[in-house]
Amino acid sequence: xxxxxxxxxxxxxxxxxxxxxxxxxxxxxxxxxxxxxxxxxxxxxxxxxxxxxxxxxxxxxxxxxxxxxxxxxxxxxxxxxxxxxxxxxxxxxxxxxxxxxxxxxxxxxxxxxxxxxxxxxxxxxxxxxxxxxxxxxxxxxxxxxxxxxxxxxxxxxxxxxxxxxxxxxxxxxxxxxxxxxxxxxxxxxxxxxxxxxxxxxxxxxxxxxxxxxxxxxxxxxxxxxxxxxxxxxxxxxxxxxxxxxxxxxxxxxxxxxxxxxxxxxxxxxxxxxxxxxxxxxxxxxxxxxxxxxxxxxxxxxxxxxxxxxxxxxxxxxxxxxxxxxxxxxxxxxxxxxxxxxxxxxxxxxxxxxxxxxxxxxxxxxxxxxxxxxxxxxxxxxxxxxxxxxxxxxxxxxxxxxxxxxxxxxxxxxxxxxxxxxxxxxxxxxxxxxxxxxxxxxxxxxxxxxxxxxxxxxxxxxxxxxxxxxxxxxxxxxxxxxxxxxxxxxxxxxxxxxxxxxxxxxxxxxxxxxxxxxxxxxxxxxxxxxxxxxxxxxxxxxxxxxxxxxxxxxxxxxxxxxxxxxxxxxxxxxxxxxxxxxxxxxxxxxxxxxxxxxxxxxxxxxxxxxxxxxxxxxxxxxxxxxxxxxxxxxxxxxxxxxxxxxxxxxxxxxxxxxxxxxxxxxxxxxxxxxxxxxxxxxxxxxxxxxxxxxxxxxxxxxxxxxxxxxxxxxxxxxxxxxxxxxxxxxxxxxxxxxxxxxxx
Amino acid sequence: xxxxxxxxxxxxxxxxxxxxxxxxxxxxxxxxxxxxxxxxxxxxxxxxxxxxxxxxxxxxxxxxxxxxxxxxxxxxxxxxxxxxxxxxxxxxxxxxxxxxxxxxxxxxxxxxxxxxxxxxxxxxxxxxxxxxxxxxxxxxxxxxxxxxxxxxxxx
Numbered sequence: 019x020x021x022x023x024x025x026x027x028x029x030x031x032x033x034x035x036x037x038x039x040x041x042x043x044x045x046x047x048x049x050x051x052x053x054x055x056x057x058x059x060x061x062x063x064x065x066x067x068x069x070x071x072x073x074x075x076x077x078x079x080x081x082x083x084x085x086x087x088x089x090x091x092x093x094x095x096x097x098x099x100x101x102x103x104x105x106x107x108x109x110x111x112x113x114x115x116x117x118x119x120x121x122x123x124x125x126x127x128x129x130x131x132x133x134x135x136x137x138x139x140x141x142x143x144x145x146x147x148x149x150x151x152x153x154x155x156x157x158x159x160x161x162x163x164x165x166x167x168x169x170x171x172x173x174x175x176x177x178x179x180x181x182x183x184x185x186x187x188x189x190x191x192x193x194x195x196x197x198x199x200x201x202x203x204x205x206x207x208x209x210x211x212x213x214x215x216x217x218x219x220x221x222x223x224x225x226x227x228x229x230x231x232x233x234x235x236x237x238x239x240x241x242x243x244x245x246x247x248x249x250x251x252x253x254x255x256x257x258x259x260x261x262x263x264x265x266x267x268x269x270x271x272x273x274x275x276x277x278x279x280x281x282x283x284x285x286x287x288x289x290x291x292x293x294x295x296x297x298x299x300x301x302x303x304x305x306x307x308x309x310x311x312x313x314x315x316x317x318x319x320x321x322x323x324x325x326x327x328x329x330x331x332x333x334x335x336x337x338x339x340x341x342x343x344x345x346x347x348x349x350x351x352x353x354x355x356x357x358x359x360x361x362x363x364x365x366x367x368x369x370x371x372x373x374x375x376x377x378x379x380x381x382x383x384x385x386x387x388x389x390x391x392x393x394x395x396x397x398x399x400x401x402x403x404x405x406x407x408x409x410x411x412x413x414x415x416x417x418x419x420x421x422x423x424x425x426x427x428x429x430x431x432x433x434x435x436x437x438x439x440x441x442x443x444x445x446x447x448x449x450x451x452x453x454x455x456x457x458x459x460x461x462x463x464x465x466x467x468x469x470x471x472x473x474x475x476x477x478x479x480x481x482x483x484x485x486x487x488x489x490x491x492x493x494x495x496x497x498x499x500x501x502x503x504x505x506x507x508x509x510x511x512x513x514x515x516x517x518x519x520x521x522x523x524x525x526x527x528x529x530x531x532x533x534x535x536x537x538x539x540x541x542x543x544x545x546x547x548x549x550x551x552x553x554x555x556x557x558x559x560x561x562x563x564x565x566x567x568x569x570x571x572x573x574x575x576x577x578x579x580x581x582x583x584x585x586x587x588x589x590x591x592x593x594x595x596x597x598x599x600x601x602x603x604x605x606x607x608x609x610x611x612x613x614x615x616x617x618x619x620x621x622x623x624x625x626x627x628x629x630x631x632x633x634x635x636x637x638x639x640x641x642x643x644x645x646x647x648x649x650x651x652x653x654x655x656x657x658x659x660x661x662x663x664x665x666x667x668x669x670x671x672x673x674x675x676x677x678x679x680x681x682x683x684x685x686x687x688x689x690x691x692x693x694x695x696x697x698x699x700x701x702x703x704x705x706x707x708x709x710x711x712x713x714x715x716x717x718x719x720x721x722x723x724x725x726x727x728x729x730x731x732x733x734x735x736x737x738x739x740x741x742x743x744x745x746x747x748x749x750x751x752x753x754x755x756x757x758x759x760x761x
Numbered sequence: 762x763x764x765x766x767x768x769x770x771x772x773x774x775x776x777x778x779x780x781x782x783x784x785x786x787x788x789x790x791x792x793x794x795x796x797x798x799x800x801x802x803x804x805x806x807x808x809x810x811x812x813x814x815x816x817x818x819x820x821x822x823x824x825x826x827x828x829x830x831x832x833x834x835x836x837x838x839x840x841x842x843x844x845x846x847x848x849x850x851x852x853x854x855x856x857x858x859x860x861x862x863x864x865x866x867x868x869x870x871x872x873x874x875x876x877x878x879x880x881x882x883x884x885x886x887x888x889x890x891x892x893x894x895x896x897x898x899x900x901x902x903x904x905x906x907x908x909x910x911x912x913x914x915x916x
Contacts, residue, residue, distance in 0.1 A: 086859025086896055213855060220860035221851045221867060222844060223795030223836040230794040238789075263778075281777070282785045286801075360799050360807055360895045361861045409797075410859030410896045442800040659855055663901070667858055670897030693804040693893060701889040704899040 054195050056135025057081065061119035065189035067140040068097065070148065074168045074181030075107035078137060081121025082129040083113035083381065084216060086410040087723050088660040089129045091214045095656055096134045099207040100141025100199055102165040103180070110215075113383045113405025123382035123485055125413070125546060126514065127623055127721025130656055134719060142197040144189060151183045202654060202715035209715065211659035216407070228377050228406040229364045229439060236366070237266055238282040239427035239438035240289040241494070242275040243448050246687035247543065248301025251275060251497075255295035259288045268292070269430045272499035276427050278436055286441070303685035305541050311351050311456050315476055319535040324512050324521065329528040344463040344569055350558035351748040353680035354542055355452040356696055361409025362440040363416030363449075367424035369432050374401045378421040379408025382485060386418050386492075389484040390425055393495035393502055401425075412671070414483050414545035416440050416449045419493035426494055443691040448493060451681050452547025453478040453540075455517065457558035461527075466570045468581060471530040473559070477517030478540050479507035480550035491545075509536045510550070514620050520552035520728060523559055524618050525581040542683065548668075549619075549724045553675065556617045556728025557735060557749065564613065564736040565745060573602040574614050574736065584618070586625050586651050586714075591616055593649035593710050594627035606740035609634040613736025615729035624725035625651040628669060630705070630733035634741050636760055639753030643673050643705040643734055648726060650709060653717035661722050666707045668726035674699035676731045677751055766827045768793070769837030779825020783817075784808045786824045787834060795835035795864045799893075806865035806892035810834050816872040835864050838871065846916070847871060850909035851902075858896030865892045870906040879910055 053059050061067070061081070069077045078097045084090045090110045098108045111117050113124075121133055145165070152170040153160035155178055162173050168180040202209070220226045244251070251273035259268050259277060264284030269276045275292060279285035305313040366377040374396065380386040383403035391398045403421070411417055424438040440448075455477040462470035482504065484491045489505030496502060510516035518534035547553075567577035575595050579588055594600075594614065606612065611634075616627040627649050633642040650665050678697050682689040690696035731749070739745045744759045764781075765774045768791060775790040782801075787793045787810070796819050799807030803818040810819045811833040839845035844852070847867055857863050866889060873880060873888040880888065885906045886899075894902065 086857070086861075088858075213852065214857075217852050217855060217857050217860065218841050218844070220857050221835070221848045221863055222839065222841050223793060223834065223864070224841060225794055226860065227794075227797075229797065230788075232789065232792065281781075282789055283777070283781045358895055359861075360805055360859075360893060361797055362799075407859070409799075409861035412895070439798060442802060663855060663858060663898070666900060667897030670899055671895070674897075692802055693800060698893060698895065701892065701894075701899050701903070702883075702886045704886070704897075707900055 054193060055139050057119065057121045057132045058136040058139055058193050058195060060121070061136070062192040064140055064144060064191060064193050066119045067137060068144045069189065070144065070180050070184040070187065072181050072184050074179045075109060076101055076103055077109050077111060079118045080110060080112045080133045080137070081119045081384070082124045082133040083405040084407050085124060085381065087664060088214045088657065089124070090216065091212060092130055092656045092660055093134055093137055094215070095207050095212055097137045097141045099205055100138055101145050103168045105207060105212060107168060115383050115387050115403045120384040123385065123483060125381055127619065127723040127725065129721065130719045131721055134656065138199045139195045140193055142199045143193055143195070146197040147187050147189070148180055148183055151186050152178045155183070208656050210657070212657055214660065226407060227361070228366055228379055228408050229361060231366050231377060231406065231437060233435045236435045236437055237278050237280060237431060238285040239276055239278045239424060239436045240285040240441065241423045241438065241444065242289055242292045242296060243444055244273065244298050244301070246301055246304070249273065249298040252297045252299055254292055254297070256292070258295065259292050262288045262291060267430045269427055271426065272501060273497040274426060274494050276423060278427050278431055289441070304683050304687065306685065307683050310454055313541070314454060314537055315456055317537045317539045319476065319537050322509070322534045322536070323531065324515070324518055324534050325530060325532040327527070327530045341464050343469070345460065346463070346566055346569055347458070347460045348562055348565060348747055350457040350554070350561060352455045352554040352557065353749060354454045354544070355547055355675055355679050356446060356681050356690060357412045357415035357449055357547055358696060358698055359409040359411055359415050359445065362442055362445040363420040364408055364437065364439040365421040365424035366435055366437040367421070367428035368435040369425070369428045372400060374425055374428070376401065376403045376421050376425055377406045378403055379406060379411065379417045380421055381411065381414070381417065382483065385483065385485040386421055389490050389492050390422050393422055393490050393492055393498070394425060394429065413452070413547040414450055414481070416445050418484050419448070422492045422494045446691045446696055447688045448543070450482055450543045450545030453480060453517065453544040455551060455554045457554060459558055459562040461562065461566055463566055463570050466572060468525070468527050468566060469529065471523065471527040473521060473532045474535060475518055475521050475551065475555060476535040476537060477551055478537050478544045479509055480516040480519070480544070480546055481510055482507060482545040507538050507540065509534060513622055515551065517551040518555070519550045519620055520555040520559070520617055522621060524584060524587060524621060526583055527581070542681070549727045552617065552619060552724070552728045553672070553731055556615065557731040560615045560617070560729070560732030561735045561745070561747065564739060575600055576602060578614070578616060587616065587618060589712055590625045590627040590649040590651050593712060594629050594647055597649065597708060597710050598629035598647035600629060609636060609741055611737045611741025613733045613738070613740050615732025615736065617728045619725040619728070623720040624722045626665070626725045626729045628726060628729040628733040630730065630737045632734060632737035632741050634738065634756065639756035641677055641738065641751050641756060642703065643677070646705045646707050646730065646733065648707065648709045649712060650722065650725065651712040651714060652720045652722045652725070653714050654719040655711060655713045656719055658711055661711060662709045664722045665709045665726045668724065669707050669730045670699065670704050672727035672730035673705055673734065675727070676734050676749060679750055764824050764828070766824060766832060767830070768832040769834060777824060780823045783810065783819040783822045783824045783827065783832070787819060793834050793836050797861055797864055799861070805862070806869065807862050809865035809868040809892070811868060811872060814872065814875060816869045835868055846912045847906070847909040850905040850912065854901045854905040854908060856898055856901035856905040858898050862892060862894045866894065866902050870909070874906070874910055874913065879914060880907070882907065
């Protein structure tokens with residue numbers, strides 16, 4: 019097929035927009051051979067992203083997946099906008115290793131930025147190709163054509179539809195990104211609160227999740243995990259389990275143990291029997307939970323100075339007189355935290371003719387497929403993974419692991435699909451937690467300003483995803499007879515950072531030094547929990563800013579603004595202060611107070627300021643957060659209501675983390691195994707949340723799924739200090755800790 | 762062994778033991794997706810259904826107990842084409858993120874509104890206190906229930 023030759027004239031109408039697009043984001047310079055925008059760079063073929071169907075609709079492919087954040091709807095909005103198609107005629111295929119582009123992992127609030135940018139440019143180019151084909155067919159100049167809802171019209175009224183052109187266009191070629199996307203002011207779909215595609219079926223019992231799959235002949239699987247990490251299975255009475263009703267197979271491979279049965283309750287009963295009869299040689303005990311932070315600090319670290327600015331110290335005034343300074347120091351801690359998905363992880367697998375298909379709610383079907391294949395000793399090409407939604411994950415929970423569990427069980431019953439859902443205690447006991455952390459801050463105040471800042475953060479890694487090279491990061495693989503080794507831990511480098519995410523302050527200090535200390539030994543299994551280290555770093559950094567403001571006798575809002583030059587940071591802080599009715603110097607007391615927290619997520623995504631109100635019951639030690647006010651700048655907004663939903667959710671989840679959550683364990687193993695041993699915030703405890711969105715249509719869209727958790731914990735901690743005059747530097751703010759602080 | 766039970770107005774006979782939790786019968790035998798496995802312990806509420814109008818945790822309810830009862834699931838309220846006012850209100854308020862807990866929220870709210878047709882914000886929060894949501898969609902869920910109460914009160 020001949021590629022259409024695109025006339026420059028077709029785009030003269032958009033010339034102004036070309037200039038605009040260039041000026042918006044220099045990264046997107048469109049020179050020949052230049053880096054393509056977003057994930058087009060990694061997946062350059064147009065038909066990897068968009069196909070035009072004979073019925074005039076478009077099928078859009080994305081490697082990013084729905085995790086409950088509304089991304090599929092947002093990406094469809096972007097594609098529909100550029101293609102000039104109604105949203106109802108854009109169909110999205112996401113996260114299928116046989117069909118979708120490989121976009122790695124859906125994480126880090128990056129989907130709109132990477133997949134959305136790719137679709138924006140691919141959509142603009144496909145529309146241009148369609149226009150060019152129409153111009154040829156109608157024998158008119160392309161710039162005389164108009165497009166509406168997938169129908170192209172000539173000035174004389176003749177029309178041709180996308181469907182009629184579908185066979186005539188060639189999308190089997192690399193994108194050039196030379197066709198400027200629409201300027202924001204012309205958008206009619208992007209920037210509107212389109213209702214999410216997935217919600218109607220989720221509220222009516224439609225098939226929405228991998229848990230809802232039940233292909234013909236499906237069996238049910240369950241796994242048996244050891245009593246604690248690193249244990250070895252010595253013996254198990256599998257004959258007794260095999261004799262139980264409905265049991266089709268007991269699968270033992272080294273210390274991996276599972277069961278397949280005809281009915282789900284039969285698999286669960288057989289699992290219980292196997293747990294009873296299994297004899298294990300226990301792995302090493304866990305550290306003493308009461309001294310976990312001291313233990314972590316005692317371990318060897320890999321240290322990295324991630325920011326250093328050594329301007330001359332303000333040792334003296336021009337007249338030579340000594341300037342009075344004040345030095346403050348503080349240490350902050352966060353515990354291990356669980357993803358605590360409401361639905362335990364689930365996967366469906368079928369092994370047929372040497373090929374494996376896995377339906378999974380993994381955040382990254384391509385990297386997961388590679389490691390599932392490696393664990394099973396299969397060729398990657400013989401494994402297909404298809405993303406199918408699960409319960410919200412909030413990072414790396416059990417999703418990747420249960421995919422391998424399902425594959426191992428399915429391999430034992432070839433031709434039969436096996437659906438495996440972890441039990442509640444599997445999920446709490448075996449998922450990789452968000453790491454416990456220690457943050458030490460030290461600063462010098464002079465004449466009401468911070469003149470020197472030093473900050474150290476100690477943490478395990480915040481990603482042991484299957485993406486990590488040099489090993490297999492899938493739970494079951496470590497227990498197989500042919501056991502795999504986990505990949506060596508490493509920190510996600512700056513500027514995004516892992517344990518040190520948001521460890522570098524956005525504030526302008528004349529002297530600063532920030533050091534990341536990566537602890538490689540992992541006494542508890544850890545990986546990516548929403549925000550990675552940012553939640554703890556913003557807690558520490560923003561708590562310390564309030565401590566310094568207090569020492570300087572300054573209002574916390576004014577103190578922050580005085581140390582910030584970024585106008586977008588100023589704008590969100592001012593907006594939050596205004597919506598909360600913040601009064602400079604307002605006094606807390608009698609158990610009531612307010613506090614502010616601010617961050618620009620990863621120092622390169624959304625700006626968020628939150629002001630939280632707090633009520634502290636001195637007798638019970640209970641902390642309540644009745645209200646929170648947030649202001650958010652996520653650049654260009656794709657779906658305002660979707661953005662607000664993400665920010666509200668982050669604020670509520672952060673409230674839960676901050677007031678309640680820590681993984682409990684003893685040397686014998688993990689104790690948090692259900693919702694009583696890992697309580698989360700309940701409906702009556704949830705704050706009312708008001709979110710103000712500051713739209714910036716001419717700026718890049720910035721991810722928002724993880725932008726509000728850091729500012730919220732800081733706002734709560736600062737409100738606590740405001741209300742009580744005492745500072746809590748260790749999370750969570752449990753009644754016991756509160757009572758101890760209030761003495 | 763077969764058990765018979767009445768779900769959403771229809772009588773079914775299923776090949777399960779009487780002690781089988783209702784949840785598995787609903788999901789696997791009757792192919793009703795609405796009720797979800799969350800904990801299997803009656804703690805989270807994702808599996809909530811109505812039994813004779815009362816909200817019940819189907820994950821810890823033996824099916825054999827229900828031969829004389831009416832079970833109502835979220836599928837029995839309405840459909841995508843013809844949603845119940847509560848279902849429509851959840852769509853209107855976009856009251857879901859991952860949506861896994863929503864079945865339990867909605868079914869518990871159904872029972873709440875039957876008892877208290879015009880609840881206050883605080884009554885809705887108290888009524889849903891034993892249903893867990895992890896995405897932080899709580900405030901939208903409350904708004905959806907209040908909206909549904911309003912709509913149902915007017916119709």
